[in-house]
Amino acid sequence: MSIGSYRAYFEGMVGVTTATADRDSARRVDEGSPRTRWNPLTRITFRFAFLYFGLFCVLYPQPLFAFLGWFGANGWLPPDAIIWQVRVLEPVYHWVGRTVFGVDARLIVSGSGDLRILWILLFCVLAVSVAGTLIWSVLDRRRPEYRRLAGWFLLFIRLCVAGQMLGYGVAKLIPTQMAQPGLATLLQPYGDFSPIGVLWSQVGTSPTYEMLLGTAELVGGILLFIPRTAILGAMLALVDMSLVFVMDMAFDVPVKILSGHLMLMSLLLLTPEARRLIHVLVLDRPAGRSTAPYPFHTRRTRLLAALLQIACIPWLLVPLAHTGWKNYHESGDGRPHPPLYGIWSVTDFTRDGHPLPPLLTDENRWQRIVFDAPGTMTYQRMDGRLRDATLMLDPRTHHITLTSGGQHLIEGEGQPDTPSKPLAEFTFQQPTPDRLTLDGTLEGHPVTITLAHVDPDTFRLRSSGFHWIQDNPSF
Structure with a gap:
């Protein structure tokens, strides 16, 4: 294959051909003619969409931040x-x-994307967009169309959606967004889970499923960055974000604003191609040539623009993958197990020299303890309540220090407990891998706790496995 053939092949892949360049040049000459004049409703709708989604992408925290690449990641x-x-x-x-609204809207750094102040932000964007559309429609009522501006606008929206799709995809492909249920989660009654906790545990239970979800989102983002495959990417992004939005609404995940707008922006990207898509997918007719606006008209500018858009893929993807891989091995499922890792069941509990029988009404005795996340120990009271305590463990001196004031352990949701205060000081002995003894003070009282290791694979969630043949399925 000659150099010219390679160039032609590449230009075809990125959406740069002589035919499309000539066609757009001709279209540019005809702009403003009666044949290309937009109807009033289209013009008003475009003005509103331009203001609303443009302001949203600029003012909402995430869409533009993604393009900082290494600087942000x-x-x-x-x-x-x-x-x-x-x-x-x-x-x-x-x-x-x-x-x-008569509410106090303050910025809280909590990881939620549905903060009260963000809903106020959304209201402000809506109000400004409605007012701006009215003013714009009065002052610019004689303009027949906005093809050139629409081309830049759709390119901007496409890149914003693509950047977010890469972020969504990497967080699942390297399964850090929804980790496998922790050891303490296995002890949590189902009825105590929040809806988001149910969703996080359900997806995290199967890393393969989570990674496939991430792959679909990642592929959608990559396709959106390539001009030739942008329509396919927008279709995949619409399906992906519709699923995410439905899950966010059904399970009360605090990312409803972002996922809902990504879904709408994916639909917006497909709007100029609606007639062609209906012809192909519904009416079984030829699609015809695309008339969607695009800001670059010459062969040279299209090629340069395509190369810049494609260059965004590694610029965003490499730091996202690096950070995701690092988090997976430092705080995710790939992290090393801490000392004493596992679920430990209390077999004997002595307090002030007196053995405490395993009564469900006893507020002093513990039922189980869990070592899973670094720096945290979870203990379960006799009534089943789980509490986190800050853990300092020295394997050399066999010394444990616990500080209360952790969080209620509900996967995907945390509620602040009492302020931090000293809880316990222990020395531990592990005569065999499945036996552990803690000796020291707990809430100011001398205690001795004897524990037995519980194999987490005895829980059905971990032991049921996969079956091709199930004559009698059990739920």
Whole structure:
């Protein structure tokens, strides 16, 4: 194959051909003619969509932050850099919240994407977009169409959706978003889970399923960055984000604002191609040539633009993958097991020199303890309640220090407990791998606790496995 053939093949792959360039040049000449004039409803709808989704992508924390690449993914920026837009405009949102809704909207760094202040942000974007559309429609009522502006706008929206799809995909392909249920989660009654805890545990139980979900999101993002495959990427993104949005709504996941808007923006990207898609997918007719606006018209500018868009893939993907892999091995399922890892069942509990029988009403006795996450020990009271305690464990001196004030252990949800205070000081002995003895003080009382190791694979969630043949399935 000659050099010219390679170039032609590559240009075809990225969506750069002489035919499309000539066609767009001709279309550009005809812009403003009656043949290309938009109807009033289309013009008004475009104005609103341009203002609303443009402001959303600029003001909401995540869409633009993703394009910082290494700068945003590796801690080179302040921890709250992702929310700088919200922090700058916080006084405005606070005033709108108090004046319009009578609520106190403050910026809280909690990991939630559905903060009260973000809903106020959304209201402000909607109000400004409605007012801006009215003013724009009056002042610019004679303009017949906005093809050139629409081309830039759709390109901007496409890149924003693509960046978020890569982030969603990597977080699942390297399964860190939804980790496998922890050891303490195996002890949690199902009725005590929050809906988000049910979803997180359900997806995390099968890393293969989570990785396939991530693969679909990742592929959608990559396709969106390539001009030739952008329509296919938008279709896949629409399906992916519709599923995510439904799960967020059904399981009360605090990412409803972002997932809902990514779904709508994916649909927006397909709007210019709606007629062609209906012809092919529904009416079994030829699709015809695309008339979707695109800001680059010459062969040279299209090629350069395509190369820049494709270059965004490694710029975003490499730091995302690096950070995800690092988190997976430091705090995710790939992390090393801490000392004394496992579930330990209390066989004997002595307090103030007196043995305590395993009574469900006893508030002093423990039922189980769990060593799983680094720096944390979970203990289960006799009534089944689980509590986290901050753990300092020295394997050399066999010394354990516990500080209370952890969190209620519900997978995917944490509620603050009492303020931190000393809880216990122990020395431990492990005469055999399945036996453990703690001796020291607990809440100011001398205690001796004898424990037996519980094999986590005895739980059905871990031991049921996979079966091709199931004559009598059990649930």
